[in-house]
Amino acid sequence: MSAQPTSVAEALRVQDLLRPLADLVGPGPVAPATVAGLDVAYAEGGDRLAAAVTVLDTRTLRVVDQAVATGRPAFDYVPGLFAFRELPALLAALDRLTTRPEVLVCDGHGLAHPRRFGLACHLGVRTDLPAIGVGKTPLVGVWEPPGERRGAWSPLVDGTETVGRVLRTQDGVKPVFVSVGHRMSLANATELVLALASRYRLPETTRTADRLCRATLTGASPAARG
């Protein structure tokens, strides 16, 4: 089977094949110097997309490198198989970076997935980089609402497993869903997301990547072909 499946059955098998390769424990870099944000935007009609990666200096939160890749969605949108849709373009964008980020912050879940292999796990395994997932809405699991203050969190539980954390990144603002992707502990992932979401609900990494891929589709940028 290929890395890019053409059917649901095949996609499920790819996940089963790659899942054992994910390291869901490793502490990961305690104080990474750089962190990458990844995001994808779709053109009206959804037949075209732009994937963006921005690399930020962890301390200053300034963008130090970035890349984009445009293309077609590689798979229909199927909850649980979402990664196959955006992965090719995201990997292409990553290839265009001139630096190698120390951690990947993905727009979607990692372990918090019905088969424990969401986009963040997939990207981590395919790049062998520490990766974490930050979702805006849940895919699996149950949780108690975390405290109202920034930094408060509660475990995200699916069945008998803790698959992530529901983290409040700003006072009184809807929480985000953090889960491990690859080579990173849940505690360190939580700490990193909180540091990156210093001012807004979402981490700066995803905010900068989001702006970049949108601007690319809008045509606001000169060099943005793929």
Next chain:
DNA sequence: GCGACAG
């Protein structure tokens, strides 16, 4: 069987 369902 029916609804839910990352982006």
Next chain:
DNA sequence: ATCTTGTCGC
């Protein structure tokens, strides 16, 4: 994801 108006609040 994308399509959309007004509205509340710093």
